Amino acid sequence: MQKPWLQNQIALTGFLGKTLGPDYEIALYDLTEASAVVVAIANGHVTQRTLGAPLPALLKQRLDEFRRQAEDTPADEWIQMADMTSTGKLLRTSSRVLANEAGRRVGLLTISFDDSRYRDLSERILRLRHPDSFVDSHFVSRPPTDAPPAGLASAGAPPVARQGLAADLLARAKAELAGEPRRLNHRERMAWVRALDAQGFFGAKGAVGLLAEELNCSVATVYRYLSSLHAGGPRRPSGLE
Structure with missing residues (x-):
């Protein structure tokens, strides 16, 4: 059966794949079929997805939540989440429900x-200014080597939670704040x-990326903060000022 919406x-x-470039994967899922698989994809090399790939578990969970809500609000349904290849x-993945x-x-x-x-380019620029050992210990965050395929993390928590120590330290620090991190002014952010930094947060895997997401800023901005x-020197205070 022909689907008028699908061809467009x-x-x-x-x-979008040609316009945004090779760092962006664009995937289209057909929700009218029970299997809800990829029916069109551009730049699939980003996640290694191909035509016929199933809907990732996290996206399926969010769609199930939408279905439990009022049926007359699909135009407002969009999803933004972190994911891993x-x-x-x-990865930063943004999704929009089509009606x-x-x-x-x-x-x-x-x-x-x-x-x-x-991020690699930012790291190279930092190495022009600082010794490699300093960059490795204070700026560079490496993703875990046992990361799950994109979209296959457990539905109970976002994929970034798998980064272990960094996520735990950030969660504790966030709990001590009076408000949301992204609402902090520049002085409060610093x-x-x-x-x-005093707690050793930036020595943990994935720290810079996690903090950038929490502050709603770029990784390069976090590097500038650091x-x-x-x-200003080696002073390492013990807490918030």
């Missing part, structure tokens, strides 16, 4: 961004970064 979305998938690269003219959910369009090239912090 397939064309859009290819267009099978090689441990951290037909009758308001029925028919598809899901996802865009997964791999910023590893830009104080929080200083406190995290660079500014250590430019």
Whole structure:
């Protein structure tokens, strides 16, 4: 049976892949079929997904939550989450539920961004200014080698929670704050970064990426916070100022 909405979305998938470039994977899922598999994909090398790949568990969980809500609100349904590739690269995935003219959910369009090239470039720039040992111990965060394939993390927690020590330290530090980290002003952010550094947070795997997501900023911005912090000398305070 022909699906009028599908051909336009397939064309859009290819267009977005060419426009955004090779660091962005665009995947289209058909929600009108029970299997809800990929029916169009651009730049599948980012996650190694191919046509016919199943809907990731985390996305399926969110869609199930939407289905339990009012059926007349699909236009407001979008999902943003962190994910990991099978090689441990951290991704930012944004998804939008597609609805037909009758308001029925028919598809899901996802865009997964791999910023590893830009983080590598940031690291190289840092190495122009600092000794390699200093960069390795204070700036560079490596993803875990046993990371699950993209979208296959347990549905009970986001994939970034698998980064262990960094996630635990960040959760404790966040619990001590009076408000949301992303609402902190610059001075408060610097104080929080200083406190995290004193606790050894940045020596843990995935620390910089986790903090960037929590502050709703880029990884490069976190690097700038750290660079500014250590430019003032070796002082390591014991807590927030």
